[in-house]
Amino acid sequence: MDSPTVIFEDYQVEAPAEAGETILEVANRAGVGIATYCGGQGTCQQCQVVVTSGTVQPKDEAHWQQWPTATGEGIKVLACQSVISEDITVKVPIGSRAEDFIIHEMEPLKPKLVDLSRFEPLSPLAQQFVLDLPKPTLEDTLTDMERLRRELLNDEAELEPLTIDLPVLRELPQALRENDFQVAIAVTDTGLARKIAAIRPPTAAQRSIGLAIDVGTSTVAVELVDLDNGQVVGRAIRRNGQIAYGEDVISRIVWTQKGPEQLQNMHQAIIDTLNEIFRYLYDEHNAAPDEVIAASVAGNATMINFLLRIDASPIRRTPHTPPATEMPVVTAEQLGLNIHPQAAVCVCHPAVSGFVGGDITAGVVATGMHEAEELALLVDVGTNGEIVAGNKDWLMCASCSAGPAFEGVGVEAAMPATAGAVTNFHYSRDRDAVDYETIAGQRPRGIAGSGLVEMIASLVEAEVIDRTGNMNADFPSDRLRRSDGELGFTLFEADETAIGEPIVIYQHDIENLLRSKAAVLAAINVLLGKLDLAATDVEHVYLAGAFGAGLNVDRAVAIGLLPDVPRERIEVVGDSALAGAYLTLMSRQAREQAQETVSAMTYLDLSSDTDFMDEFIASNFIPHTDLSRFPSVDM
């Protein structure tokens, strides 16, 4: 019998399968990049593919799963668990393509958000001291530890109690004597006490590097920072590998509730994601893991729980409170992060509640709204929408389930703001043509959050969709096609894209996006309403989250994602969570502010709020059913 053949149709690849091989194995051999985290164990669920012709055999009944596809065409299976016994044709959906998990350099953060001059003198989470200690003599009999303490106290007068953990103390005597008492000492400063975290020969410690980390539900961003001066050496972003286990926090929590093994997998997925980004940054910037002596992490409560392998299921149950909001400082070794084993990994930004996490409180510290006279609003649109209103005297926050539509999940045409993502979009009805820009100037692979906002505005303007989000079935363009009974508008034809297939926005995608924007707008309005404030009282609107710097704020108001305030008051701040992580990495004062900000913040629970439900329904319209609230919008 001839060996069966696998056709990967999106890649125009045809490859023979050997006896007993899985789709994943054939794909790997044929250079078709299918994403996998578990290395083909059947646990990570990353490698979902669609078999459109022929059938496959289960490799292992225990891990065997199959699902129908949305379009009804073919059957969805795990590539690693599907053994080939006959000729088959396979489609690799966008979410399963390895290139979606490529690490990208990212744009610098807004200078205003990461302005260290607010926090001088700097006092990073870890600091390196190169010491030339006097050797012990009969006249100078201090212990190794006291000898270090004396020298560090000379160096810096206001040192807190200086402690050392056993693993480092075990290294101390030999490290001192092998290096003739000339050593580089890393001291971490994480709260109650300073701690000696690393002892090295001075030659091995040319740099002291820290990491600022934003663990987002959809994407993970990391900055490699020179701790001596705060300079960002490199930055990179990548999809969160946990996406294999669910697109939003709730579905991930549900998955981990199956058992401790699932929680462990979820934990490992973020550790693997981080280590992969670290490796990329080390390669790009010629750094070594041992040079990294501290990490400051921001993230929502669920992400932080998973990072630390803590059961997050209480967040899913009423009253949606996480096990803890303030987290113990841990060592890299405890988590398996590929940096100096004794480096402090500090969740410097506590959460307020299960749904207003440290990513948001980090944003408050980064925008400085907690120190300003003027009333400001921080709006973070991610998988959830979180809103903070306030100034130096008070802070109030709320959250809503926005759905990850603007983050590139749940809308087939959407993708995170990484290379190939469309950030600017305009559809011209006259020319039946699209003008656009993509990240890194590549051919389109999908639409980023900012592009989605412009797309909605543009399609409303062109009357492809009406103000309720319904597609106009009579719209005179070939782009409008019906697929399995559903209307879709082709944004890019297959030959224009980098993925070899068209990028289409469907009716249900528009509905998803509308629900997302409606939830955010409703949350803003209810929060302001409780405070007897109008949107126009707000002096600054900081828009954080999935939207890149390129977001057209006029369009964001036009579709009713943001309230109608003078446009110059709206500022797209980008990844303010990462900015907060950066500030707390570099400054003790920022770390203290992060704590104080959380203590000062009041949480408004919208989940049982009837006003919110009313506002949400009224906001499921472009821009809003009450157009008098959007006087400036004329679209």
Add this chain to the structure above:
Amino acid sequence: MDSPTVIFEDYQVEAPAEAGETILEVANRAGVGIATYCGGQGTCQQCQVVVTSGTVQPKDEAHWQQWPTATGEGIKVLACQSVISEDITVKVPIGSRAEDFIIHEMEPLKPKLVDLSRFEPLSPLAQQFVLDLPKPTLEDTLTDMERLRRELLNDEAELEPLTIDLPVLRELPQALRENDFQVAIAVTDTGLARKIAAIRPPTAAQRSIGLAIDVGTSTVAVELVDLDNGQVVGRAIRRNGQIAYGEDVISRIVWTQKGPEQLQNMHQAIIDTLNEIFRYLYDEHNAAPDEVIAASVAGNATMINFLLRIDASPIRRTPHTPPATEMPVVTAEQLGLNIHPQAAVCVCHPAVSGFVGGDITAGVVATGMHEAEELALLVDVGTNGEIVAGNKDWLMCASCSAGPAFEGVGVEAAMPATAGAVTNFHYSRDRDAVDYETIAGQRPRGIAGSGLVEMIASLVEAEVIDRTGNMNADFPSDRLRRSDGELGFTLFEADETAIGEPIVIYQHDIENLLRSKAAVLAAINVLLGKLDLAATDVEHVYLAGAFGAGLNVDRAVAIGLLPDVPRERIEVVGDSALAGAYLTLMSRQAREQAQETVSAMTYLDLSSDTDFMDEFIASNFIPHTDLSRFPSVDM
């Protein structure tokens, strides 16, 4: 060929050996208890035996060692590494007999030393709180951690910052929910912050137990304590298994300097010793490892370094300073101790220097000399001699290398104060007979420290030895025999002892004992001399260490171990290090005093002191070359 036979002559056992068997294997089968820690790996060196006839083959050249014997009879080898190929006869020396490592119950400590009324209200190192927490609701949305904190603050107003380590936080959400928010919480109090160390169902936590531990160079003593009231549930003592690697701290340090594996073995030996004692106490007192939620440890600097697996070699080099005097608090899990994994193991008594360790500072706290008006002297005679002089205004200390003679090491007839040890001894010249008492009333197995003091005094009185320690070769008794040219005086004939062989004191043993007592007396006199004080200025002499409560203080002065002060001022305090560990286990105030005491203490280095050398030589006499210093001694 017939299988060869092994004769264990001390045990009157004859056993056949199978092909390739080692002496240890045959002994185990024949019920001859040879001590071993490494289980026959050739690493612990515990199973040394003397082959007096026939020869053996090396099992493994890498571990093969052989030594000549002191008497020249036979050859000393490791039982586990000696393969039998022909008939042999084997002697098992006392130090290699498993029964020497038996765990014994010990006498209670002196009530005065462990009087908790000095430290009320009690605040143990760990405390258990049984909580019935209100469940989270929409009105009461505190996190699990804040919920605990609120309840514990209600319970006790002055709680310090309450922290939690990651492993315990990981257990928290499930532990609360599985037990309907009714839980027993163990909180440890170890300095900067209180820490949640354990969370259990209330039913599983009937007792909260702590351990007071004295890690001595020769013996290890442990008390099992009810943390709720300080009641001692049980106590036990056992030889320190590290004896296999050397009898005193210096020889053990030398051994660990061979490499990290040796340091690991040394560390493991004390962990194994402790776990063995714990197991005994659990069995005797129906306790479970998980009930033990804290351990307070006292020990000399070397023992503490080995306990924590820290390189102790700096203690051996000038200026003999340990890597650290104050040690980080660790968890039982970090060391592998068989108690609750998150239980705090706290070296509550810091060392002053390499040779004045936490065992001594523990003794200071236990005697209360640091709080008294009157001048006191603490004398600890162990492997080293350590002396502290002072009162509430000042404290000064010194150490000398006394040698472990009084601890039962290096003097063949000597043994630690465990079952079968002779504690009281009197030789009657008229009757040529010995009157004696032993621990547990058993037949003599060896002479304990107190017995050695009485023996020397008695032999001087009877003129078996003169005041320089020389045996009188003309002494008219059969007990005086010459063996290999050396005089020895038989204290017990073979048929009187539990070991089936005579207990003999040799000329060189007397010299060892004299050097030990001379070092102690010289250290006392030099220390007092530096302070311009006479022995008679001292109001209290606390004698700690190897001597049991039964020591005849008059005899201790008579041989010149202690200076000639009124006898009622001398108090034998026994294991004051264990008493200190007990106090710090039960009281935060004691823990604070332990720290302060060390800060207040001045260390006098005798190693380079010429006065000390002069005094040492003058003290190598019974009681002293200058008899005017011992006016009350008339022997």
